[in-house]
Structure formats: C-alpha cells, structure tokens
Amino acid sequence: MHQQPLTGDQPWIRRLRRWYAVCWVLLGPVPSVLGGRDDSGTPKYWALALLTVLAAGYALVEAFSGSRLVRPVAYLWVLALGVGAMAALPGGGAALFIVSLPQFWILARSPRTAIALSGVAAAGTVAGSTVQYGELLSGNAVFALIGYAAGVLLGLLVHRLVQQGEERARRLGAELADTQRRLAEAHRRQGAVEERERLAREIHDTLAQGFASIIILAEAARSNLEAQPAKCARQLASIEQTARENFAEARLLVGSAPQGGAAPASVARTLRRTLERFAEDTGLDVDAELPDIDCDQRTRIALLRCTQESLANVRRHAAASTVGVVLARHPHGVELEITDDGRGFVVEESYGFGLDGMRTRLAELGGALTVTSSVGEGTRVLAEIPTNGQV
Incomplete structure (x- = not known):
C-alpha cells in the first residue's frame, strides 16, 4: 500500500498542517523545555540542542513541502531517534512521542513506513524511559506503547478512509469524464x-x-x-x-x-x-x-x-x-x-x-x-x- 505525503496547494491542507505545527510546538518542544528548566548540567543542554534540531528539521520539511530538496523520510528517522533520545534526557518523555506520532503518518509514503518509523520512536521512548527511571515498564514506557498501538490503529483507519475517498474521487472523475464525453458527443450530434x-x-x-x-x-x-x-x-x-x-x-x-x-x-x-x-x-x-x-x-x-x-x-x-x-x-x-x-x-x-x-x-x-x-x-x-x- 502506497500513499502520497499530505501535501498540496489546497487551502484546507495548508491550514491543517499549520495548525498541527502550532500544536506540535506547544505540546511537544515547549513542555519539554519547561520541564527541564530546573535541571542543571550537560543533559539539560543536550536536550535543548536536540529539541532545536527536531524543530529546525520540522520547519525545514514544512518550508520545502513537496520539493525534492528535502526528503521527509530522512527527517522521520531523525525524529524517531530524537524522540527516543529525548526520553532519556531532562524534560523528555512519552508526551513528545505522542504529539509527534501524526508526523509519521503525514510525511511517510506508505503505512508500512509510518508503522516502522513510529515503532522505532516508540522503542526508543521505552528504552529512554528505562534509562531515565531505572525500570523497564515505567509510566512513560506504558503510555508510549499504548500511544503507539492507538496511533497505528488510528493511522490505518485514516489511511483506509483516505484510500476510499481517493478511489471514490477517481471513480467520480472517470464518470465525470465519461459524462463530459457523452455530452460533447450529444452537442456534436445536436449541432449536426x-x-x-x-x-x-x-x-x-x-x-x-x-x-x-x-x-x-x-x-x-x-x-x-x-x-x-x-x-x-x-x-x-x-x-x-x-x-x-x-x-x-x-x-x-x-x-x-x-x-x-x-x-x-x-x-x-x-x-x-x-x-x-x-x-x-x-x-x-x-x-x-x-x-x-x-x-x-x-x-x-x-x-x-x-x-x-x-x-x-x-x-x-x-x-x-x-x-x-x-x-x-x-x-x-x-x-x-x-x-x-x-x-x-x-x-x-x-x-x-x-x-x-x-x-x-x-x-x-x-x-x-x-x-x-x-x-x-x-x-x-x-x-x-x-x-x-x-x-
């Protein structure tokens, strides 16, 4: 199964992506920065640097959406590894992973790629939470696994709905083309x-x-x-x-x-x-x-x-x-x-x-x-x- 990234010049797509970008910043990097502001030492600065890289990468992908200059799959690898790394750093956790899940489905070219890369991010989040809290199934880890499962189910459902919509649009387009052809033929006959x-x-x-x-x-x-x-x-x-x-x-x-x-x-x-x-x-x-x-x-x-x-x-x-x-x-x-x-x-x-x-x-x-x-x-x-x- 293949899909195209959610790109295009349609106003509703541009508005949707802008709103999601705002939500991702407000619910992802910003809480992570605020959560680690009281920490001191090198990990805090590593966390800030990593959040800056993720934010810059996301901004770059959005700025060149639909262009060949940027490969979304490369950014998704950075996002998956970065979210996992953030789980082990101050301010990081399952919240950043959950709010980043839609990006895998928006930017990936197939459900298989979205499932695989979001799975890498989920595994990284579980591993990072284990390192940070010293236990295998901490609250963050469980929350990440539940979020991953829900994200896969919801993503597949949305993908199925999109596929049905595209198939319906193709069918309607074919019917419209056939109707236009028959109408043109009728006009030609009427003119004759x-x-x-x-x-x-x-x-x-x-x-x-x-x-x-x-x-x-x-x-x-x-x-x-x-x-x-x-x-x-x-x-x-x-x-x-x-x-x-x-x-x-x-x-x-x-x-x-x-x-x-x-x-x-x-x-x-x-x-x-x-x-x-x-x-x-x-x-x-x-x-x-x-x-x-x-x-x-x-x-x-x-x-x-x-x-x-x-x-x-x-x-x-x-x-x-x-x-x-x-x-x-x-x-x-x-x-x-x-x-x-x-x-x-x-x-x-x-x-x-x-x-x-x-x-x-x-x-x-x-x-x-x-x-x-x-x-x-x-x-x-x-x-x-x-x-x-x-x-």
Missing part, C-alpha cells in the same frame, strides 16, 4: 441536426422555390412556343434568370461565394425586385408599400425568405388575383405583411415545411409569424422581427 435543419430550410426557401418557378415557367413557355413567341421569349429569359439565381444560391450554401449575396443593402429594393419577377411570371396584380428602411443582414434575409415562401404558396395554392405586400418599421421592430385574395385555408389543419421554416427562421431572431386565413377569404401572413429583443 441543427445544421441539417438549417440547410434543409435554406434549400427549401431558395433552390426548391427556384426550381418550382422554372418548372412553371417552362410549362407556360412550351404552351406559348407557337402562339405567343414574344411571351415565350420573356418566359425563357425568366427561366434563365431564375436558374442563375439558383446557381448563386447553391454557391452560397456550399460556401464557395461570399455570404450575404441573397440580400443586398436595401431590403426594399430586394423585395421590389422579387415582387416584380413574381408579377411578371404569374400575371397577378401586386400592390406593394416598401419604404426604404434600415435593418441588419439577418433581418433582411429573413424578410426576403418569408416573402419568397409566401409568394410561392400564393402561386401554388391560393388561386389569387391580387397580392398585397406592406413593409413597415414600428417602435418595437420591423413588420412585413403579405395578403392575397385567394381561396384561403384552415390554418389549424395546415402543415408544411414552408410555414414551419418561416416560424423557425423568425424565432431565431426573436420574432414571430402570424398566419390568418379562412376558406374563401384569402390569407394574411404577418412577420414580426424585433429590434430591441422583444416583439
């Missing part, structure tokens, strides 16, 4: 899911809408190829323009073109071009109020995507004759309203990727989408995007 959803939304709002327009325009151009060649030419030009825009959007999605190309500096100008293309392709009347308002890039893109999706729904489902678009700035943010006079629908029964995509896109900006419609009464789509964090 969110990225797939973002790409799906972008593809639906851009490429899919563009391809749908190309299909409708191509069918119309084929039917007008002989009867209305001029109109067919305009439709072919529109197909070409839509295809170019889809190509640009595809480059943006794969990251081979600068971001932001889908939304120029002026949101009004962007929406106006979109509505002009829609009116030209469908022949519907478009009534637009598009003041030139300032907004950031993400807001411009969100407004454009909501407009494109709403117009695509009008083209495919509404059978409308008129579309109205109103862009306005209010104190709380920006609003975009798109209405049509088409067949309408029951909002609660409508499920589609387009509406869900618009709601998600606006929610990412702290905004909201409101859809109002009823059968035969047309549809109203209201997109609200805040400028101060709340709609």
Whole structure:
C-alpha cells in the first residue's frame, strides 16, 4: 500500500498542517523545555540542542513541502531517534512521542513506513524511559506503547478512509469524464441536426422555390412556343434568370461565394425586385408599400425568405388575383405583411415545411409569424422581427 505525503496547494491542507505545527510546538518542544528548566548540567543542554534540531528539521520539511530538496523520510528517522533520545534526557518523555506520532503518518509514503518509523520512536521512548527511571515498564514506557498501538490503529483507519475517498474521487472523475464525453458527443450530434435543419430550410426557401418557378415557367413557355413567341421569349429569359439565381444560391450554401449575396443593402429594393419577377411570371396584380428602411443582414434575409415562401404558396395554392405586400418599421421592430385574395385555408389543419421554416427562421431572431386565413377569404401572413429583443 502506497500513499502520497499530505501535501498540496489546497487551502484546507495548508491550514491543517499549520495548525498541527502550532500544536506540535506547544505540546511537544515547549513542555519539554519547561520541564527541564530546573535541571542543571550537560543533559539539560543536550536536550535543548536536540529539541532545536527536531524543530529546525520540522520547519525545514514544512518550508520545502513537496520539493525534492528535502526528503521527509530522512527527517522521520531523525525524529524517531530524537524522540527516543529525548526520553532519556531532562524534560523528555512519552508526551513528545505522542504529539509527534501524526508526523509519521503525514510525511511517510506508505503505512508500512509510518508503522516502522513510529515503532522505532516508540522503542526508543521505552528504552529512554528505562534509562531515565531505572525500570523497564515505567509510566512513560506504558503510555508510549499504548500511544503507539492507538496511533497505528488510528493511522490505518485514516489511511483506509483516505484510500476510499481517493478511489471514490477517481471513480467520480472517470464518470465525470465519461459524462463530459457523452455530452460533447450529444452537442456534436445536436449541432449536426441543427445544421441539417438549417440547410434543409435554406434549400427549401431558395433552390426548391427556384426550381418550382422554372418548372412553371417552362410549362407556360412550351404552351406559348407557337402562339405567343414574344411571351415565350420573356418566359425563357425568366427561366434563365431564375436558374442563375439558383446557381448563386447553391454557391452560397456550399460556401464557395461570399455570404450575404441573397440580400443586398436595401431590403426594399430586394423585395421590389422579387415582387416584380413574381408579377411578371404569374400575371397577378401586386400592390406593394416598401419604404426604404434600415435593418441588419439577418433581418433582411429573413424578410426576403418569408416573402419568397409566401409568394410561392400564393402561386401554388391560393388561386389569387391580387397580392398585397406592406413593409413597415414600428417602435418595437420591423413588420412585413403579405395578403392575397385567394381561396384561403384552415390554418389549424395546415402543415408544411414552408410555414414551419418561416416560424423557425423568425424565432431565431426573436420574432414571430402570424398566419390568418379562412376558406374563401384569402390569407394574411404577418412577420414580426424585433429590434430591441422583444416583439
């Protein structure tokens, strides 16, 4: 069984060792000095010199705790022999041995070393007491043996508790590392899911809408190829323009073109071009109020995507004759309203990727989408995007 000395930078360890050092001085060397102050002759000075060596050694070990400059086991040998020698000198006795016992368990690297060196100190204390008092089992000797036995039992118990604590800490550390790994993996998977959803939304709002327009325009151009060649030419030009825009959007999605190309500096100008293309392709009347308002890039893109999706729904489902678009700035943010006079629908029964995509896109900006419609009464789509964090 091995253990590390009780060292470390933790505040509680430093405080514990400081308190023990104070207790050792007050209950060990100081009583020994006071106990021998009335004695005279050479033994008294030997005792003072030996106490000074022990105190200096302990101070050195504490000052360089955790450093390779000082070997704690060497000091423990000095302590074990010194405590035994002190038992034979004036002022010495079992008290110094008892108060020094924790040092063997604090500084030794294994319980075996602590037991052996504290046993040397106990034997030295018994021998010294025998020399001083002239009897083998004096009170000091018995007290030292009892203290040694209690110290071994208590030390082994504490060592066992420390081992269990360390094992529990290692187990908890392994569990924490595994949890962190699984959490990181979950975050990675969640990020991948969110990225797939973002790409799906972008593809639906851009490429899919563009391809749908190309299909409708191509069918119309084929039917007008002989009867209305001029109109067919305009439709072919529109197909070409839509295809170019889809190509640009595809480059943006794969990251081979600068971001932001889908939304120029002026949101009004962007929406106006979109509505002009829609009116030209469908022949519907478009009534637009598009003041030139300032907004950031993400807001411009969100407004454009909501407009494109709403117009695509009008083209495919509404059978409308008129579309109205109103862009306005209010104190709380920006609003975009798109209405049509088409067949309408029951909002609660409508499920589609387009509406869900618009709601998600606006929610990412702290905004909201409101859809109002009823059968035969047309549809109203209201997109609200805040400028101060709340709609």
